[in-house]
Amino acid sequence: MPKQIISASEMERYGYCPLSWHLDLKGIDAEGDEVNTGVEKHKEMGDSLKNLLVEEEKSRITSTTLMTVVGLIMTLVTLAIAILWISDDNDLLKRNLGVILLILGIGWMLVASLFLYRLLLSTEKIDKLRDDYKLGESDIETPDALTKETPVLKSDNYNLAGRPDYLIKKEDMRIPVEVKTGRKPKAPFFSHVLQIGAYCLLSEEKFETKPSHGQIRYGFDNEPHKVVWDSKLKNLVIEKLDEMNDILNGDMEAHRNHKRAGKCNNCSRRKGCPERLRN
Numbered sequence: 177m178p179k180q181i182i183s184a185s186e187m188e189r190y191g192y193c194p195l196s197w198h199l200d201l202k203g204i205d206a207e208g209d210e211v212n213t214g215v216e217k218h219k220e221m222g223d224s225l226k227n228l229l230v231e232e233e234k235s236r237i238t239s240t241t242l243m244t245v246v247g248l249i250m251t252l253v254t255l256a257i258a259i260l261w262i263s264d265d266n267d268l269l270k271r272n273l274g275v276i277l278l279i280l281g282i283g284w285m286l287v288a289s290l291f292l293y294r295l296l297l298s299t300e301k302i303d304k305l306r307d308d309y310k311l312g313e314s315d316i317e318t319p320d321a322l323t324k325e326t327p328v329l330k331s332d333n334y335n336l337a338g339r340p341d342y343l344i345k346k347e348d349m350r351i352p353v354e355v356k357t358g359r360k361p362k363a364p365f366f367s368h369v370l371q372i373g374a375y376c377l378l379s380e381e382k383f384e385t386k387p388s389h390g391q392i393r394y395g396f397d398n399e400p401h402k403v404v405w406d407s408k409l410k411n412l413v414i415e416k417l418d419e420m421n422d423i424l425n426g427d428m429e430a431h432r433n434h435k436r437a438g439k440c441n442n443c444s445r446r447k448g449c450p451e452r453l454r455n
């Protein structure tokens with residue numbers, strides 16, 4: 177099998193069961209309603225985040241345009257007042273010019289009120305989207321952001337790549353966030369912790385300041401789980417990456433790493449799995 181870059185979502189699969197990851201590499205697709213529902217929900221969420229970023233960009237442009245128009249109005253009105261002030265009653269040319277500038281200023285005021293209306297509508301929409309997704313005031317970036325600030329994160333050192341659902345921007349630090357569509361567990365699943373750990377490793381490599389933690393969100397209705405990015409998690413992620421790279425290089429084989437029939441029953445690759453456990 178040729179050596180290939182490992183993705184953070186592959187690490188999630190490996191964390192669930194190494195064999196599931198390996199079956200996927202061999203072309204055995206995940207099956208089941210929950211897989212399709214998960215893909216749809218995830219796409220919905222991605223679209224919503226994209227809408228938010230598009231709306232925020234529109235709002236920024238409208239705000240800049242509004243400020244320019246306000247500047248123009250102030251200039252026109254100031255000029256009009258100055259001309260009217262210095263012109264005497266007989267100087268019709270200056271008085272007419274002053275009145276024309278004043279009328280132009282009033283005309284631009286109507287344009288400004290239109291931009292202000294658009295800005296208010298946009299702000300209302302942004303506030304609602306941020307409330308819906310419990311994003312607060314945090315500055316976010318997504319891999320599909322218009323600015324392309326966060327393309328796929330890559331690490332040649334670890335043969336790893338990945339795109340978190342979004343990143344929270346805190347000066348030079350980027351906190352990766354992964355959104356899961358299933359029910360919220362009491363504590364995050366091991367496979368999800370491994371995936372967010374992979375994103376933290378990528379963020380640490382790519383940005384100037386290493387992330388203090390990553391976040392796992394089970395739907396947008398729930399508060400995020402904070403996963404501390406410490407040396408323990410980093411070592412675990414590197415250990416699993418080493419195993420995966422060994423398997424890709426043919427130095428190790430992938431096998432089931434548990435004895436839980438229930439886990440196999442819930443596995444989306446159970447049909448094509450030679451090591452499946454049955455009740």
Ligand code: SF4
Nearest residue numbers: 193196432440443449
């Ligand atoms: S069916 Fe069981 S052994 Fe097979 S890939 Fe799934 S979890 Fe692993």
